[in-house]
Amino acid sequence: xxxxxxxxxxxxxxxxxxxxxxxxxxxxxxxxxxxxxxxxxxxxxxxxxxxxxxxxxxxxxxxxxxxxxxxxxxxxxxxxxxxxxxxxxxxxxxxxxxxxxxxxxxxxxxxxxxxxxxxxxxxxxxxxxxxxxxxxxxxxxxxxxxxxxxxxxxxxxxxxxxxxxxxxxxxxxxxxxxxxxxxxxxxxxxxxxxxxxxxxxxxxxxxxxxxxxxxxxxxxxxxxxxxxxxxxxxxxxxxxxxxxxxxxxxxxxxxxxxxxxxxxxxxxxxxxxxxxxxxxxx
Amino acid sequence: xxxxxxxxxxxxxxxxxxxxxxxxxxxxxxxxxxxxxxxxxxxxxxxxxxxxxxxxxxxxxxxxxxxxxxxxxxxxxxxxxxxxxxxxxxxxxxxxxxxxxxxxxxxxxxxxxxxxxxxxxxxxxxxxxxxxxxxxxxxxxxxxxxxxxxxxxxxxxxxxxxxxxxxxxxxxxxxxxxxxxxxxxxxxxxxxxxxxxxxxxxxxxxxxxxxxxxxxxxxxxxxxxxxxxxxxxxxxxxxxxxxxxxxxxxxxxxxxxxxxxxxxxxxxxxxxxxxxxxxxxxxxxxxxxxxxxxxxxxxxxxxxxxxxxxxxxxxxxxxxxxxxxxxxxxxxxxxxxxxxxxxxxxxxxxxxxxxxxxxxxxxxxxxxxxxxxxxxxxxxxxxxxxxxxxxxxxxxxxxxxxxxxxxxxxxxxxxxxxxxxxxxxxxxxxxxxxxxxxxxxxxxxxxxxxxxxxxxxxxxxxxxxx
Numbered sequence: 001x002x003x004x005x006x007x008x009x010x011x012x013x014x015x016x017x018x019x020x021x022x023x024x025x026x027x028x029x030x031x032x033x034x035x036x037x038x039x040x041x042x043x044x045x046x047x048x049x050x051x052x053x054x055x056x057x058x059x060x061x062x063x064x065x066x067x068x069x070x071x072x073x074x075x076x077x078x079x080x081x082x083x084x085x086x087x088x089x090x091x092x093x094x095x096x097x098x099x100x101x102x103x104x105x106x107x108x109x110x111x112x113x114x115x116x117x118x119x120x121x122x123x124x125x126x127x128x129x130x131x132x133x134x135x136x137x138x139x140x141x142x143x144x145x146x147x148x149x150x151x152x153x154x155x156x157x158x159x160x161x162x163x164x165x166x167x168x169x170x171x172x173x174x175x176x177x178x179x180x181x182x183x184x185x186x187x188x189x190x191x192x193x194x195x196x197x198x199x200x201x202x203x204x205x206x207x208x209x210x211x212x213x214x215x216x217x218x219x220x221x222x223x224x225x226x227x228x229x230x231x232x233x234x235x236x237x238x239x240x241x242x243x244x245x246x247x248x249x250x251x252x253x254x255x256x257x258x259x260x261x262x263x264x265x266x267x268x269x270x271x272x273x274x275x276x277x278x279x280x281x282x
Numbered sequence: 283x284x285x286x287x288x289x290x291x292x293x294x295x296x297x298x299x300x301x302x303x304x305x306x307x308x309x310x311x312x313x314x315x316x317x318x319x320x321x322x323x324x325x326x327x328x329x330x331x332x333x334x335x336x337x338x339x340x341x342x343x344x345x346x347x348x349x350x351x352x353x354x355x356x357x358x359x360x361x362x363x364x365x366x367x368x369x370x371x372x373x374x375x376x377x378x379x380x381x382x383x384x385x386x387x388x389x390x391x392x393x394x395x396x397x398x399x400x401x402x403x404x405x406x407x408x409x410x411x412x413x414x415x416x417x418x419x420x421x422x423x424x425x426x427x428x429x430x431x432x433x434x435x436x437x438x439x440x441x442x443x444x445x446x447x448x449x450x451x452x453x454x455x456x457x458x459x460x461x462x463x464x465x466x467x468x469x470x471x472x473x474x475x476x477x478x479x480x481x482x483x484x485x486x487x488x489x490x491x492x493x494x495x496x497x498x499x500x501x502x503x504x505x506x507x508x509x510x511x512x513x514x515x516x517x518x519x520x521x522x523x524x525x526x527x528x529x530x531x532x533x534x535x536x537x538x539x540x541x542x543x544x545x546x547x548x549x550x551x552x553x554x555x556x557x558x559x560x561x562x563x564x565x566x567x568x569x570x571x572x573x574x575x576x577x578x579x580x581x582x583x584x585x586x587x588x589x590x591x592x593x594x595x596x597x598x599x600x601x602x603x604x605x606x607x608x609x610x611x612x613x614x615x616x617x618x619x620x621x622x623x624x625x626x627x628x629x630x631x632x633x634x635x636x637x638x639x640x641x642x643x644x645x646x647x648x649x650x651x652x653x654x655x656x657x658x659x660x661x662x663x664x665x666x667x668x669x670x671x672x673x674x675x676x677x678x679x680x681x682x683x684x685x686x687x688x689x690x691x692x693x694x695x696x697x698x699x700x701x702x703x704x705x706x707x708x709x710x711x712x713x714x715x716x717x718x719x720x721x722x723x724x725x726x727x728x729x730x731x732x733x734x735x736x737x738x739x740x741x742x743x744x745x746x747x748x
Binding site for chain 1: 320327476485531533682
């Protein structure tokens with residue numbers, strides 16, 4: 001029983017769930033939707049077990065570190081976080097169709113990690129040997145995951161509102177009929193960001209606390225820090241836009257999507273394209 | 283000037299100042315500033331801060347003229363401290379303050395002077411309302427039942443009697459209305475903390491050679507050292523590598539704080555575990571060799587078999603028997619996987635340089651295979667290290683943490699809690715007693731509607747006596 005076996009199960013489950021969700025949208029059969037959700041749960045449990053086993057494997061090698069030490073581990077943890085947020089939203093609001101827009105994302109992250117990222121367990125460099133690493137990474141990624149769900153919901157919103165306007169307000173049929181109403185999608189977008197924003201805030205704060213503890217500066221305008229602040233600015237703008245006429249709906253959805261684009265840049269782009277203190281994170 | 287036009291000018295003035303005030307309070311300004319801050323912040327992540335246009339142009343092959351232009355026009359190489367970026371931050375702060383000043387009194391009033399009386403007009407504004415007519419029992423009995431009911435299901439209400447009608451008012455989470463203002467205030471507190479650190483604190487560095495002490499540190503970007511009123515000595519520096527690799531596992535320094543020559547504090551610092559004394563913190567940040575290393579060799583002359591031992595500093599020419607000499611030119615603590623290694627050469631008695639060769643400490647017989655006149659074995663070496671420390675003094679940091687703490691508390695209040703209010707009006711009717719229940723939440727209405735629905739059913743059951 002190795003972690004890689006369970007990572008394979010995770011990837012397979014996310015793929016099957018994604019396909020079944022699409023079948024659900026076309027067949028409009030609630031049972032199919034239930035099965036898709038069930039498979040998502042199976043994947044999530046496998047993902048959890050895999051991360052736990054990897055933790056154990058690192059300890060067996062003599063490295064006392066949480067499985068959040070390199071890009072591979074962060075990507076599979078990101079997939080896990082996305083499922084966590086999605087399944088919590090599913091338990092609370094039960095809009096099955098959202099799965100069709102979230103599971104492809106989780107699957108894409110898993111398949112990328114497994115196909116092209118280095119999965120060897122390497123020991124941490126001294127700068128990363130701290131409990132702060134765990135707090136910082138967990139808060140950031142739960143925030144990112146909530147933004148991922150918000151982005152999926154925003155895409156659904158734009159697709160649906162576009163079609164509804166094209167058919168001059170009359171209810172749209174086909175797959176789109178399975179989407180929650182635009183009002184609900186707009187609200188779900190807001191709710192996901194309401195979870196993500198405080199988590200991102202905590203992530204930035206734990207990062208600052210750690211930086212201060214390790215280097216004596218809580219903020220140094222390093223590109224990664226700055227990008228996390230850019231993401232924070234965008235979602236802060238989004239939250240204020242909710243209370244302003246003319247900024248709800250379409251513009252809010254676009255803000256949410258650009259917020260997630262900035263999130264992805266903060267997560268990957270900074271490490272791949274820019275230089276700075278976080279460059280060892282990739 | 284006649285009175286009329288004077289009044290008109292006054293009005294116009296008022297009009298203009300109102301407009302300016304409204305502008306600074308507006309959400310549109312908040313959204314605009316946030317988006318502008320997000321967009322402009324990108325510049326400093328692409329252009330490496332603290333570098334020069336020449337360095338950037340050389341590194342990336344970018345147009346030097348354009349980089350010079352960015353440097354001169356928008357201070358792009360130190361943009362987060364430029365006048366325009368700080369002004370944008372200032373505008374953000376002014377916006378925060380103005381909108382809070384504008385809205386806060388109203389919220390304060392809502393929380394501190396709640397509407398205890400659920401008048402007809404108020405009920406018309408509520409979307410959650412229920413009316414019950416109780417046939418049996420006096421108005422006092424109904425009141426007691428309703429008070430007990432709210433106390434059990436929600437929270438004990440406040441009771442007001444007016445003209446024979448009884449009004450109950452119960453609320454929960456009123457202070458969550460302050461969440462937004464706590465969050466706004468927390469941002470200002472963080473700004474203040476950052477300003478305190480900038481004015482009264484510093485960031486510096488110092489290198490201490492093993493065995494020596496320093497009492498001054500070098501500020502970043504400054505020329506004059508900062509004098510400390512104590513000294514710091516480094517007794518020992520250690521670096522540990524992961525087995526069989528050059529990946530450092532941990533490096534640490536044994537530091538001693540001295541006041542007037544007396545040892546007052548001792549600590550082994552590591553990366554992620556600094557030492558703090560009198561508000562000044564020392565962080566393990568780098569290390570390196572201090573001065574030249576000294577090497578001990580055993581040398582065998584191939585022709586005679588004679589063996590000698592010799593000590594050499596790096597770069598020093600040491601005589602060999604027979605008039606020749608040797609010198610160490612380079613040293614690596616870990617050469618590939620072979621461990622400590624030196625690069626050296628032998629000079630002929632005439633002073634001509636021989637070819638350089640490598641001697642490995644872990645393989646004492648390796649050099650014999652070279653076939654040289656002299657066979658070298660490296661017995662050991664001594665290398666003193668210096669430890670590189672970041673030094674920081676930041677009296678504002680606790681203000682920043684207070685701000686961060688308030689931000690977390692405030693945003694939790696602002697996002698996850700809501701002010702829920704219930705009004706009950708109990709009045710005698712011609713037949714029986716009329717009870718009206720109404721409620722509102724300032725956030726998350728769908729959840730409140732569900733709560734209200736179950737409350738409504740329970741109230742019906744309670745009042746009808748079941």
